[in-house]
Amino acid sequence: xxxxxxxxxxxxxxxxxxxxxxxxxxxxxxxxxxxxxxxxxxxxxxxxxxxxxxxxxxxxxxxxxxxxxxxxxxxxxxxxxxxxxxxxxxxxxxxxxxxxxxxxxxxxxxxxxx
Amino acid sequence: xxxxxxxxxxxxxxxxxxxxxxxxxxxxxxxxxxxxxxxxxxxxxxxxxxxxxxxxxxxxxxxxxxxxxxxxxxxxxxxxxxxxxxxxxxxxxxxxxxxxxxxxxxxxxxxxxxxxx
Numbered sequence: 219x220x221x222x223x224x225x226x227x228x229x230x231x232x233x234x235x236x237x238x239x240x241x242x243x244x245x246x247x248x249x250x251x252x253x254x255x256x257x258x259x260x261x262x263x264x265x266x267x268x269x270x271x272x273x274x275x276x277x278x279x280x281x282x283x284x285x286x287x288x289x290x291x292x293x294x295x296x297x298x299x300x301x302x303x304x305x306x307x308x309x310x311x312x313x314x315x316x317x318x319x320x321x322x323x324x325x326x327x328x329x330x331x332x
Numbered sequence: 333x334x335x336x337x338x339x340x341x342x343x344x345x346x347x348x349x350x351x352x353x354x355x356x357x358x359x360x361x362x363x364x365x366x367x368x369x370x371x372x373x374x375x376x377x378x379x380x381x382x383x384x385x386x387x388x389x390x391x392x393x394x395x396x397x398x399x400x401x402x403x404x405x406x407x408x409x410x411x412x413x414x415x416x417x418x419x420x421x422x423x424x425x426x427x428x429x430x431x432x433x434x435x436x437x438x439x440x441x442x443x444x445x446x447x448x449x
Contacts, residue, residue, distance in 0.1 A: 251437055260336070260423060260440035306375065308438075319365045319377030319391070319425075320438065 222309055224323030231297050232331050239292045239326045241307035249310035250290045252281050256303045302330045336441035338424050344447045353409040353444045357426030364407050365438060370420035419448045
């Protein structure tokens, strides 16, 4: 089963509208990372959340981690064509300084309609 | 360079051949990670290096896969006797310190797109 669920899988939004992408786990997340990917390119780091209830913003993108540290949301305000791409959440699923890489959701494909 | 550099960017090879993928991390980053991204599977963690050592190789898909890192910098991922199911984008990432130690973000290269004919 998928340890990190992202929803929706794809999203078509009219330019200027707001949108939210969710990332959910049944386990406690020890570090939650949001990335953006364009086709044929690598992942661009957006934000990192570590503490329950934490919220960070950069330009028109806001990310939150819930108090239980099992769910994160990414919110884009007044979407623009430059926001189009695949958004991925990645999480450190293990505490105690483990040597494992991040576990990723399957991504949300965002399309912005002019 | 300023970012993580991977080469080649694209590789097409025949089934059964060996391939070697290279990753040059951000200067000063001690941790290096390999991931595989394929359609329908998402991003799959393969292996992690702290310095030159890889504490856990269990994420490698089969014994045809191996990775090494020398001098605490460049890493190579080698796939022997390639199979069609090895076709994917192989992504490398580096971070200042290892996962779970201060939680530093991983920075990714653009990947190597591997196609096995």
